[in-house]
Amino acid sequence: MFNEVKGLNEECGLFGVWGSPNAAQLTYDGLHSLQHRGQEGAGIVSNDQGTFHRHRGLGLLGEVFSRDPEALHQLTGDAAIGHVRYATAGNHGVENIQPMQFEHPEVGEFALAHNGNLTNANQIRQELLAKGVTFQATSDSELLGELIQTSNEPSFAGQLIAALNHVHGGFAYLLMTPNAMIAALDPNGFRPLVIGELPDGGTVICSETCALDQVGASFVRDVEPGEIIIVNNDGMSIQHFTTDTHLAICSMEYIYFARPDSIIRGISVHDARKRMGAKVAQEHPVKADVVIGVPNSSLSAAIGYAQASGIHYDMGMIKNQYVARTFIEPTQAKRDRGVSMKLSVVKSVVAGKDVVLVDDSIVRGTTSKYIVRLLKRAGAKSVHVRIASPVLKFPCYYGIDIQTTKELIGANNTVDEIRDLIEADSLAYLSVDGLVESIGALNDSANHGLCTAYFDGNYPTPLYDYQAGFDAEVTRLGLYEGAN
Numbered sequence: 001m002f003n004e005v006k007g008l009n010e011e012c013g014l015f016g017v018w019g020s021p022n023a024a025q026l027t028y029d030g031l032h033s034l035q036h037r038g039q040e041g042a043g044i045v046s047n048d049q050g051t052f053h054r055h056r057g058l059g060l061l062g063e064v065f066s067r068d069p070e071a072l073h074q075l076t077g078d079a080a081i082g083h084v085r086y087a088t089a090g091n092h093g094v095e096n097i098q099p100m101q102f103e104h105p106e107v108g109e110f111a112l113a114h115n116g117n118l119t120n121a122n123q124i125r126q127e128l129l130a131k132g133v134t135f136q137a138t139s140d141s142e143l144l145g146e147l148i149q150t151s152n153e154p155s156f157a158g159q160l161i162a163a164l165n166h167v168h169g170g171f172a173y174l175l176m177t178p179n180a181m182i183a184a185l186d187p188n189g190f191r192p193l194v195i196g197e198l199p200d201g202g203t204v205i206c207s208e209t210c211a212l213d214q215v216g217a218s219f220v221r222d223v224e225p226g227e228i229i230i231v232n233n234d235g236m237s238i239q240h241f242t243t244d245t246h247l248a249i250c251s252m253e254y255i256y257f258a259r260p261d262s263i264i265r266g267i268s269v270h271d272a273r274k275r276m277g278a279k280v281a282q283e284h285p286v287k288a289d290v291v292i293g294v295p296n297s298s299l300s301a302a303i304g305y306a307q308a309s310g311i312h313y314d315m316g317m318i319k320n321q322y323v324a325r326t327f328i329e330p331t332q333a334k335r336d337r338g339v340s341m342k343l344s345v346v347k348s349v350v351a352g353k354d355v356v357l358v359d360d361s362i363v364r365g366t367t368s369k370y371i372v373r374l375l376k377r378a379g380a381k382s383v384h385v386r387i388a389s390p391v392l393k394f395p396c397y398y399g400i401d402i403q404t405t406k407e408l409i410g411a412n413n414t415v416d417e418i419r420d421l422i423e424a425d426s427l428a429y430l431s432v433d434g435l436v437e438s439i440g441a442l443n444d445s446a447n448h449g450l451c452t453a454y455f456d457g458n459y460p461t462p463l464y465d466y467q468a469g470f471d472a473e474v475t476r477l478g479l480y481e482g483a484n
């Protein structure tokens with residue numbers, strides 16, 4: 001995927017099945033369509049009448065299971081949960097690969113998978129250490145399991161509710177006990193989480209609707225903020241661990257992270273991206289001969305820009321799908337090499353032309369500069385960069401791996417400075433209002449149900465562990481005083 005070379009990464013993808021034969025194979029297939037959400041590791045736990053089987057490892061899902069061709073067959077049972085991981089917290093070792101497993105005196109054992117990032121993880125870790133807990137891993141995903149284990153509540157259900165009220169930040173959880181699959185979503189619903197039904201009556205819960213399509217499941221509903229969904233052999237029931245909820249789904253899901261064929265809360269990601277492209281064309285028109293997009297995540301926005309501007313759209317760049325993982329490791333040198341291995345220009349499309357290059361975002365600027373140079377080397381007369389999202393200025397603490405502004409070119413430079421740094425002839429970004437209008441209001445609250453903190457510093461929750469660091473960043477950069 002292109003996001004690894006860009007350096008802006010989603011944390012994880014979740015997929016679970018209850019009540020269907022070949023649950024592990026379905027989970028494998030579903031996770032495969034969520035691979036864009038995490039490439040560092042993958043794992044599946046199956047449930048065969050109360051006995052759990054697990055296989056997990058580092059790397060892409062296909063790599064993890066091809067290293068042990070028997071592994072998938074050994075994941076027997078008619079229920080399973082699985083996970084693909086990109087690390088935003090914790091190290092890159094196999095111990096952090098999920099689902100994690102825990103022993104429990106009431107339910108026997110349970111497995112747990114997490115998408116998101118907790119903002120009070122350090123605080124909870126200290127509390128648990130004081131209680132004598134020894135951790136299996138270093139990521140914050142384990143903390144919910146340990147909170148359940150150490151809770152004073154008398155039942156597993158009560159322990160889970162107490163634990164969900166203790167963790168803060170962005171979280172979508174998928175748990176499995178011998179008797180149930182359980183999902184929970186944080187009070188802001190930062191990450192997408194959907195429920196589907198298989199033709200045989202089995203239930204699926206997963207991060208994106210593209211995974212429902214992959215396994216032939218029909219969409220039932222979104223998981224709502226503050227909900228606990230319990231699926232067992234009697235069917236599905238809904239509880240709430242809190243009713244103090246304020247929808248703030250991550251706008252970057254629409255801009256960049258989610259697959260374009262997914263539908264998030266009733267809005268097609270592809271259509272939202274086209275509207276973003278159209279809106280930036282309205283806000284920042286330019287005379288040009290051709291519109292091209294950076295493959296793959298910017299193609300929808302580029303089509304939207306072309307349709308709104310009336311400028312011809314063409315396939316000016318192509319992506320090599322077969323780049324080895326060695327080149328997508330998170331270091332700058334490898335990222336640079338990754339870009340050069342991944343992207344090429346179709347010379348006949350751009351030579352001698354004034355080109356509009358549509359991209360979905362600029363993180364560090366190194367990729368943009370490289371692409372502008374590639375286009376000019378291929379004979380483009382001028383390159384006008386249009387970004388179909390606002391300037392990335394603030395860190396994300398809810399599940400994206402940019403937790404400092406130091407690396408964000410938009411936090412440290414004006415738009416004119418960025419234009420010069422990436423060697424473009426012109427550069428313009430979509431406005432925050434334009435972004436919200438393009439996605440479409442999800443509710444009538446002040447934030448329209450969206451998190452736009454990356455762009456405007458309006459964090460929907462207290463930052464807990466991150467507050468001091470954030471304050472220091474604001475001071476260092478003289479950023480928006482009222483942020484948070």
Ligand code: SF4
Pocket residue numbers: 190249250251252253395396397398399400451452453454455
């Ligand atoms: S800060 Fe940005 S990336 Fe993080 S949840 Fe909000 S919109 Fe998404």
